[in-house]
Amino acid sequence: MPASQPADAVADLGPGEPWLTCVGPLLLFLMTGAVEPTPSGGGLAALLGVGYAAYPLVYGIRLTATVALLGRIWPQARAWLGRPTWWPPLVGLALVVPWVTLATLQHQAGWTLGAGERAGYNPFLPEHFGPDSPWAWAFLGVRWLGLAVIVPIIEELFVRGFLMRYVVKEQFWEVPFGLLTAASATACMVYAVASHPGEAIAAAGWFAVVSGIAAATRKPIDCILCHAATNLALGGYVLATGEWWLV
Numbered sequence: 001m002p003a004s005q006p007a008d009a010v011a012d013l014g015p016g017e018p019w020l021t022c023v024g025p026l027l028l029f030l031m032t033g034a035v036e037p038t039p040s041g042g043g044l045a046a047l048l049g050v051g052y053a054a055y056p057l058v059y060g061i062r063l064t065a066t067v068a069l070l071g072r073i074w075p076q077a078r079a080w081l082g083r084p085t086w087w088p089p090l091v092g093l094a095l096v097v098p099w100v101t102l103a104t105l106q107h108q109a110g111w112t113l114g115a116g117e118r119a120g121y122n123p124f125l126p127e128h129f130g131p132d133s134p135w136a137w138a139f140l141g142v143r144w145l146g147l148a149v150i151v152p153i154i155e156e157l158f159v160r161g162f163l164m165r166y167v168v169k170e171q172f173w174e175v176p177f178g179l180l181t182a183a184s185a186t187a188c189m190v191y192a193v194a195s196h197p198g199e200a201i202a203a204a205g206w207f208a209v210v211s212g213i214a215a216a217t218r219k220p221i222d223c224i225l226c227h228a229a230t231n232l233a234l235g236g237y238v239l240a241t242g243e244w245w246l247v
Contacts, residue, residue, distance in 0.1 A: 092229025
């Protein structure tokens with residue numbers, strides 16, 4: 001141990017500016033999502049007079065703001081994420097099967113904890129952009145960018161980078177990434193159910209598996225890539241089947 005480092009010193013395990021990096025992007029995404037309209041109306045969007053037809057604009061603004069903040073924190077987060085392991089994306093692809101199955105069973109049973117309605121915006125409907133509109137495909141590209149790239153990054157930074165470590169120690173950046181305790185597992189489970197009320201059963205199992213990946217490889221990038229693979233496969237399933245309520 002270097003002489004300049006006291007025996008009881010705790011290594012800074014990163015990333016730099018840990019609160020802004022791990023909490024800021026998801027917090028911004030959730031706050032801007034509060035005005036996102038849903039098919040049935042209601043909520044803050046209805047109070048502000050934001051109709052369902054405005055969903056592409058609202059989502060575009062939401063994603064742009066989040067990407068801007070990610071650009072701000074990315075230089076300090078990039079090195080901390082680590083080098084990817086080959087197998088977590090394959091696990092992520094496989095996990096789409098239980099996710100769709102369990103989410104569908106819950107949806108058919110009508111069992112939703114709280115306000116769990118997703119936007120479910122299908123840009124190819126005639127009342128939106130239409131089946132032959134290039135704008136429909138352009139918006140789909142934006143929507144899939146959020147689904148398969150941005151959301152995996154910001155949600156994994158929050159859940160595995162912040163939440164699972166914060167319940168162990170308030171100075172969470174001093175807790176090794178991937179440390180799995182009863183408290184961190186419980187916190188992850190509570191977040192999974194609370195943030196995915198319409199797919200609570202699927203989310204509980206999926207988040208548990210990804211927490212296991214965090215414990216196994218100790219690399220944030222592996223959780224992000226597993227998450228991205230599941231979301232990409234989910235997007236492909238929705239596009240192929242028309243089950244837009246899943247997104």
